[in-house]
Amino acid sequence: MVSSRFDPPGGLTDLDETGLEQWSAFISVSVDAAIAGRPDHTNDAPRAQFYNLTKTDTAEDATSQDISWIAFPRQVKVSSVSDRQRWTRADSSRDLQDEYCEWSVTRRPDGKITRVTYTCEGPEYWQLLAQTRPDTLLELYQQHVDPAVQHGDLFDASGSYIPRNNRNSITTNGAMHLVQAANTLSAEIELVAAASIVRVIDGRELTGEQELINCGQYGAPQRNSDPHIGGVVNSIARLKADLVLRNPVGMYFGDLSTAGWDTPDGSDAKSYWTYVRGDDGHPVRAVYEVPKELEFVVGDIVIDGNPIEFGAQIADFISIKAIAVACRFGQSTAAPMTACVEDIEGLAAAFSAAQLKSRLI
Amino acid sequence: MEGVMAAESGITQLASSTAYRFVMGVDSEPTVMPQSQLDSLADPMGVLLRQGKFPLTLHDLLAEVDAAGMLPLQRSYLVSEAGQIPLAETGSLQRDLRFAITRARATNVDLLISTSAAGDPAATFLQVMGWDETAGRFNYYMRLGPTWVWAGDSYSALAPESRGQGCFDSHVNGSLVMKELKQPWLHWQSMNATILLAPDDPLRRNPLYQSLSGAEDLELTVRAGVSRWTGVRLKHAVTSDGRVTDLDRLLRQLCTTTAVNLASSVTASSTVVRSPGKPLTLPLGLWLNVDSLLDDLGLPARFVPPSVPGQLYLDSLVRYDFALVEGEFRQPGDAFFAFVVPEAAFEDIEVVNQLVRRKMISAHFAASVLMVDFPNPVFSPARVKLLAYVPAAATLDPAGGGVSQQVAEVIVQAVDSLPADSPEARFADHWRLADADWRDVFASRIQDYVNAVTLRIGTDQGFDDYVRLAESRRREFKSSRLNEFTLTLPVTNIPPDAPLLQMNEDGTISEKPAQSATEGKAYGQFSF
Numbered sequence: 001m002v003s004s005r006f007d008p009p010g011g012l013t014d015l016d017e018t019g020l021e022q023w024s025a026f027i028s029v030s031v032d033a034a035i036a037g038r039p040d041h042t043n044d045a046p047r048a049q050f051y052n053l054t055k056t057d058t059a060e061d062a063t064s065q066d067i068s069w070i071a072f073p074r075q076v077k078v079s080s081v082s083d084r085q086r087w088t089r090a091d092s093s094r095d096l097q098d099e100y101c102e103w104s105v106t107r108r109p110d111g112k113i114t115r116v117t118y119t120c121e122g123p124e125y126w127q128l129l130a131q132t133r134p135d136t137l138l139e140l141y142q143q144h145v146d147p148a149v150q151h152g153d154l155f156d157a158s159g160s161y162i163p164r165n166n167r168n169s170i171t172t173n174g175a176m177h178l179v180q181a182a183n184t185l186s187a188e189i190e191l192v193a194a195a196s197i198v199r200v201i202d203g204r205e206l207t208g209e210q211e212l213i214n215c216g217q218y219g220a221p222q223r224n225s226d227p228h229i230g231g232v233v234n235s236i237a238r239l240k241a242d243l244v245l246r247n248p249v250g251m252y253f254g255d256l257s258t259a260g261w262d263t264p265d266g267s268d269a270k271s272y273w274t275y276v277r278g279d280d281g282h283p284v285r286a287v288y289e290v291p292k293e294l295e296f297v298v299g300d301i302v303i304d305g306n307p308i309e310f311g312a313q314i315a316d317f318i319s320i321k322a323i324a325v326a327c328r329f330g331q332s333t334a335a336p337m338t339a340c341v342e343d344i345e346g347l348a349a350a351f352s353a354a355q356l357k358s359r360l361i
Numbered sequence: 362m363e364g365v366m367a368a369e370s371g372i373t374q375l376a377s378s379t380a381y382r383f384v385m386g387v388d389s390e391p392t393v394m395p396q397s398q399l400d401s402l403a404d405p406m407g408v409l410l411r412q413g414k415f416p417l418t419l420h421d422l423l424a425e426v427d428a429a430g431m432l433p434l435q436r437s438y439l440v441s442e443a444g445q446i447p448l449a450e451t452g453s454l455q456r457d458l459r460f461a462i463t464r465a466r467a468t469n470v471d472l473l474i475s476t477s478a479a480g481d482p483a484a485t486f487l488q489v490m491g492w493d494e495t496a497g498r499f500n501y502y503m504r505l506g507p508t509w510v511w512a513g514d515s516y517s518a519l520a521p522e523s524r525g526q527g528c529f530d531s532h533v534n535g536s537l538v539m540k541e542l543k544q545p546w547l548h549w550q551s552m553n554a555t556i557l558l559a560p561d562d563p564l565r566r567n568p569l570y571q572s573l574s575g576a577e578d579l580e581l582t583v584r585a586g587v588s589r590w591t592g593v594r595l596k597h598a599v600t601s602d603g604r605v606t607d608l609d610r611l612l613r614q615l616c617t618t619t620a621v622n623l624a625s626s627v628t629a630s631s632t633v634v635r636s637p638g639k640p641l642t643l644p645l646g647l648w649l650n651v652d653s654l655l656d657d658l659g660l661p662a663r664f665v666p667p668s669v670p671g672q673l674y675l676d677s678l679v680r681y682d683f684a685l686v687e688g689e690f691r692q693p694g695d696a697f698f699a700f701v702v703p704e705a706a707f708e709d710i711e712v713v714n715q716l717v718r719r720k721m722i723s724a725h726f727a728a729s730v731l732m733v734d735f736p737n738p739v740f741s742p743a744r745v746k747l748l749a750y751v752p753a754a755a756t757l758d759p760a761g762g763g764v765s766q767q768v769a770e771v772i773v774q775a776v777d778s779l780p781a782d783s784p785e786a787r788f789a790d791h792w793r794l795a796d797a798d799w800r801d802v803f804a805s806r807i808q809d810y811v812n813a814v815t816l817r818i819g820t821d822q823g824f825d826d827y828v829r830l831a832e833s834r835r836r837e838f839k840s841s842r843l844n845e846f847t848l849t850l851p852v853t854n855i856p857p858d859a860p861l862l863q864m865n866e867d868g869t870i871s872e873k874p875a876q877s878a879t880e881g882k883a884y885g886q887f888s889f
Contacts, residue, residue: 069552082655210629228552239560258468260585
């Protein structure tokens, strides 16, 4: 079956009909560009096993596969020497929160955490929302970040939306959507497409997640997310299947594990984890907060005996996921590539700029 | 596993639908479990047996748990030491894929199952751990022939007669075991690696495979399970009048290496390149016990994790002929993730952490012990010596510090007759530091040590030393019963009987004292 259009991430209902059409068109263009590959790179196309589900049939043998990873940034973890150091670092800057999950921490005057808000919403959706329904965007900020947010806090003098505005750029003043440079839906689509190329180098089929991302040059090798997304996608491609990101395309919260968590009153620590945006199976925004009527706050909950002092501590227990769909197993005739991706000197910068422009709405 | 195989080889006829007990080291053979004991088993598996339910396959076991409705949340995980070996190269190699399955009511996992992912489900090994909330311990079960056998509980792991026997060869301290506990979870299917399967492998159709979770999730469960058992154990270890029983068994986990975890670089060994711009960062657990010293005891040490130029690492693989070997199978090179080493076990770390948190010992006391020979976070003969001064029981000091002062005084009193560099003297120096100073002093020493390592690791001789040190520690691990699988670690051309090595605080290495192994055995260090 061919899908009629791409739906908004998490089945969100903020867009009007025009916005919905534009969103579908945007994803479709992004997918088509990803299918075409990067012309400034060699051995990067064709990406014959990645398809546009609004143009190509998804066959009846289709199966879905969740691809999940931990929200805590791996690059921070491997360069730190203690938990406290890495939690402090990850809580210090949204630019370090690069696993398609960013957060903002609210504290009492005494420093205890009362609330942590996590988002995995890509910035592209918010750019479109700003263009088509700016009042709705403002209302969402007022609902989820602070009722006091004003239009001028989010838009510049020319009326253009500021994604990294004062209420969505640091780790203590609100997190409405992703702003870290690599945390984009476009990046996710591109890396899934690029990872769909099966590679046989010097007679050996590449299967390791790190060797695949190094050879295919998609995403950032040091993250949890990109090598894993690529590795799983490539393992599907090696089954000679065609694949896509499932509609609605997006990154989603997988789960919060509360193994080893204890609350002061013995209540279930997971009961304070709430999804506040996105539909069932596709949550895009989560809040960890203890109801005000209870006599303790988030900072009184302990994890493995340590009180929660950082949003990053919770991020250790959050999984983020992408969802792939594969079909036509065993039928792909795409030949493996026998070389790795290389830049074509001089073209990379020009293409990157052109590609970026083509994807902006 | 060894214990199970030994048990199975000795089994001839067991009656079906009958619960047996067979605690190796205690029971000479399986015997029918007395009804009174069976009635006391309150973990989920024990409950099934009490109800006369004896599911003999994994499928039937999960069906019974489903029917009971008590543990609705299920997760499955996959592990194999051969899981990353290219399928075309495995030949006759047994890939030995194994499932770990957890069942929970809510947050806490109460039932853990370990079994083969292939083979005849009625014949392959099937083992279960169940948490008994009433008794505050895990019960261990294995299917033997046509029925189930209770193999002991968490306290059996600690009892001298059964310690290291049967399933307690790996469940050394009566808790959960996940040797490769930390990222990148070598050998496990995880967010860092997918175990290779042929396109037509029947496992792909197995619902447990189709719903696999990654080892990153199992790590959280295992940590929580170890903490859960440790908490109950320590609570029960203190009597109402403040008497700490089994103190020597508790502090054994501070002074000795009762178990290890296996840590590795997060970099796949096949991706290490000679480019000087891409050094290989080695696992922190090679250098020191950062989890205890920095995280739990709060030493404010700051340093950059030491890394080595890729060329030196790659040269070392050739020089020492690294390979994964089992029988006729041989794959040149390192393990899938580079530079695997034994590191301090979480089950030891957590006991120390909770002893401090529960004020049974002070942080200063724990640090004073751990800083003795801290460049050797595992297999330290120096720290082992300190256990000789720990009594079997002691009373918590009303003035605070738990039993710290009593034990420390005995060690300090012994110093006069010992060399200045004895472990006892080093402990005494640490213990004399003022409360306001010890953390900074220890942190400074750690930083100086890591700086020395960082200077040496980039040199041919320095890195060669660390390669041989790591191999020495792997050999010590291989001599333990924790080493169940041939492909767990790579082999080298360093002779098995080469002198064991230790790290020095100046970043150099030297041969270990010859008597260390004997002393270790005396205190249970290498007895698992």
